[in-house]
Amino acid sequence: MGTVRRHIFIDSPADEVWALVGDPARLHDWFPITSCEVVGNKRWINLASGLRFEEDIITLDHDLRRFQYSIVNNLIVKSHLGTVDVIPDGPTRCMVMYGTDIDPEPMGLIIIGAAGAGLEKLQEIFAAKKKSAKNGAK
Amino acid sequence: MGRKILFITTDQQRFDALGCNGGLIARTPNIDALAATGINYNRAHPQNVVCMPSRSTMITGQHVATHGVWMNGVPLPNDAPSVATTLHDAGYKTALIGKAHFEPFLDPFLRFVENQLANSGAHSLIEDGHLHRGFDHMESASHGGMGSFHYAQWLMKNHPEAVPMYYRVLDMSLQVSAEGGGDTGAPQAHINNISRELYHTDWVADRTIAWLDSLDADADWFCWVSFPDPHHPWDPPASETHRVNWRDLDLPAGYPQNRAEREAILDNKPAQWRKWYDGEFVSNYEAPLKWVPNTLTDDQVREVNALTHIENELIDEAVGRMMKRIDERGWGADTDILFSTDHGEFQGDFGLLFKGPYHVDSLMRVPLIWRPAPSAGIDPATVEAPVGHVSLASTFCHIAGLAQPGYVEAPRLPVNKNEATELGHERVLTEWDSVLFGKIVRLRSICRDGWVATACMPGSIHDGTEGELYNLANDPLQQTNLWSDPSQKSLRDDLLADMWDHLPTPDAVRRECDAPV
Numbered sequence: 001m002g003t004v005r006r007h008i009f010i011d012s013p014a015d016e017v018w019a020l021v022g023d024p025a026r027l028h029d030w031f032p033i034t035s036c037e038v039v040g041n042k043r044w045i046n047l048a049s050g051l052r053f054e055e056d057i058i059t060l061d062h063d064l065r066r067f068q069y070s071i072v073n074n075l076i077v078k079s080h081l082g083t084v085d086v087i088p089d090g091p092t093r094c095m096v097m098y099g100t101d102i103d104p105e106p107m108g109l110i111i112i113g114a115a116g117a118g119l120e121k122l123q124e125i126f127a128a129k130k131k132s133a134k135n136g137a138k
Numbered sequence: 139m140g141r142k143i144l145f146i147t148t149d150q151q152r153f154d155a156l157g158c159n160g161g162l163i164a165r166t167p168n169i170d171a172l173a174a175t176g177i178n179y180n181r182a183h184p185q186n187v188v189c190m191p192s193r194s195t196m197i198t199g200q201h202v203a204t205h206g207v208w209m210n211g212v213p214l215p216n217d218a219p220s221v222a223t224t225l226h227d228a229g230y231k232t233a234l235i236g237k238a239h240f241e242p243f244l245d246p247f248l249r250f251v252e253n254q255l256a257n258s259g260a261h262s263l264i265e266d267g268h269l270h271r272g273f274d275h276m277e278s279a280s281h282g283g284m285g286s287f288h289y290a291q292w293l294m295k296n297h298p299e300a301v302p303m304y305y306r307v308l309d310m311s312l313q314v315s316a317e318g319g320g321d322t323g324a325p326q327a328h329i330n331n332i333s334r335e336l337y338h339t340d341w342v343a344d345r346t347i348a349w350l351d352s353l354d355a356d357a358d359w360f361c362w363v364s365f366p367d368p369h370h371p372w373d374p375p376a377s378e379t380h381r382v383n384w385r386d387l388d389l390p391a392g393y394p395q396n397r398a399e400r401e402a403i404l405d406n407k408p409a410q411w412r413k414w415y416d417g418e419f420v421s422n423y424e425a426p427l428k429w430v431p432n433t434l435t436d437d438q439v440r441e442v443n444a445l446t447h448i449e450n451e452l453i454d455e456a457v458g459r460m461m462k463r464i465d466e467r468g469w470g471a472d473t474d475i476l477f478s479t480d481h482g483e484f485q486g487d488f489g490l491l492f493k494g495p496y497h498v499d500s501l502m503r504v505p506l507i508w509r510p511a512p513s514a515g516i517d518p519a520t521v522e523a524p525v526g527h528v529s530l531a532s533t534f535c536h537i538a539g540l541a542q543p544g545y546v547e548a549p550r551l552p553v554n555k556n557e558a559t560e561l562g563h564e565r566v567l568t569e570w571d572s573v574l575f576g577k578i579v580r581l582r583s584i585c586r587d588g589w590v591a592t593a594c595m596p597g598s599i600h601d602g603t604e605g606e607l608y609n610l611a612n613d614p615l616q617q618t619n620l621w622s623d624p625s626q627k628s629l630r631d632d633l634l635a636d637m638w639d640h641l642p643t644p645d646a647v648r649r650e651c652d653a654p655v
Contacts, residue, residue: 049248117652
């Protein structure tokens with residue numbers, strides 16, 4: 001079992017960030033995948049390489065701002081738990097933390113590499129949003 | 139018209155693989171001829187002994203601490219300096235054909251340009267007004283018929299029956315496969331029934347010739363030809379295995395046949411050596427997780443060596459074909475040819491195969507040959523001074539008549555002994571860092587004045603006091619570690635002080651590892 005983790009700070013309130021991160025159907029808006037579909041507690045994600053992953057949504061806690069999912073029915077992945085937390089750091093800033101526990105280990109590095117790119121994209125999205133709001137207020 | 143540059147690299151090739159460097163088995167007449175008519179560097183080291191960091195040094199002219207690709211799986215940033223960009227901006231046509239590996243291979247999210255190019259069938263990408271890595275043409279290949287490589291896509295489309303003939307490099311856990319094959323069950327040895335003309339070595343040469351044929355006669359060009367062999371898996375085309383019968387081979391000098399003697403040598407080295415040998419500590423993805431080196435047999439060593447020699451012969455013949463085409467195009471007199479590899483391979487030394495955090499000649503001493511364009515009138519020479527891949531970028535610019543770029547960290551390669559002194563080639567430095575799920579190994583090495591000193595920095599199995607010290611003249615196989623010899627303490631401390639004085643300081647924030655390889 002491999003354990004990996006990345007985090008990033010975003011200069012936006014936790015609730016605003018959670019509105020995006022906590023919507024499992026909007027994963028493709030920030031994570032480097034091409035599309036996803038959510039039906040009940042199931043999610044399917046489509047990768048640019050043509051691979052498709054099936055996932056079980058384990059936790060979607062809007063109070064804790066925690067999302068947990070597991071890749072299932074996969075030839076390579078024997079067990080997996082992915083956790084995304086949005087943690088407030090004061091009223092105007094938050095930290096997004098993405099962790100993955102996975103067997104086999106090498107898959108953890110691949111997923112967390114993509115998660116790192118996703119977290120950077122999140123930071124860009126909210127920075128652009130803030131800039132646009134600022135310009136609109138002028 | 140200026141001088142053209144053919145830069146040929148192999149992958150994981152030992153210094154002694156070539157006839158010109160004392161190799162007695164593989165016939166390498168084409169590369170030997172380059173050495174005989176050019177400059178053969180007898181003490182060339184890579185700045186890291188695995189692919190991505192080493193190749194990143196070649197293209198940037200920087201030490202690992204500066205370019206930041208500290209381990210396989212850490213991508214070289216898209217905006218990192220590239221000597222290909224410098225040459226392209228000066229009017230050169232530029233190509234990289236074969237194994238690139240500045241970006242991770244295992245990329246199901248298709249995040250990296252090298253993989254995107256192969257999957258889309260494109261050969262270049264312009265980002266922010268610049269060609270990716272500075273190459274007009276990128277055409278990729280790796281060690282088999284699968285993955286995001288132009289070669290794999292071509293093979294799948296045109297000869298799908300050949301794809302499964304290759305050894306399957308990764309197992310179902312995405313670990314480097316330990317599965318044995320061949321006649322002896324050696325890990326990653328395999329009988330490959332692919333026909334020779336479809337094998338990646340010949341494909342790389344074919345595609346290089348095709349690119350050269352696409353150029354105008356008066357073009358200046360820089361072509362990096364990057365053969366994936368003789369890196370494991372050891373699976374040359376079966377039609378070629380008659381060339382070297384493993385049963386006829388002597389065991390390598392670096393392989394002590396007596397187990398007790400072998401293990402005593404390992405016990406005199408820092409802990410990562412014996413722990414890996416016994417299968418207790420695998421710190422990286424450079425060798426199969428499930429293979430335990432102390433199970434290696436004499437015959438397995440012979441077979442791995444035989445298959446490697448065969449792969450080296452195929453490379454040499456491919457080199458000959460490319461040189462012939464260059465001559466036919468009328469460029470022979472004006473083409474500089476440089477030949478090297480990214481790092482070495484144990485091939486049985488110390489009872490080990492593959493590579494890892496081990497800074498000895500098996501992995502660190504690499505072939506490096508510069509055959510200057512005959513029109514330049516540079517005399518053949520052998521250079522004994524320590525040099526590194528970090529000098530390649532400056533050398534390419536020098537050949538092209540360009541000033542040394544500001545981003546490089548070493549002078550160009552010398553053309554003789556006197557120039558080695560004038561240019562300041564006194565030492566060569568090599569770094570190793572691996573962090574894998576809590577297993578941390580960090581080494582720093584210097585080669586100077588005929589000695590190699592390696593400091594083990596604090597990590598999972600080192601407390602920062604361990605290291606290695608070898609006298610290369612008295613102990614060419616590096617079997618006697620003098621690190622703790624009181625009579626060598628002052629020499630050791632002097633070497634280490636010099637090393638720390640000359641190693642660049644890395645960025646405070648280490649870049650993330652995004653894939654296993």
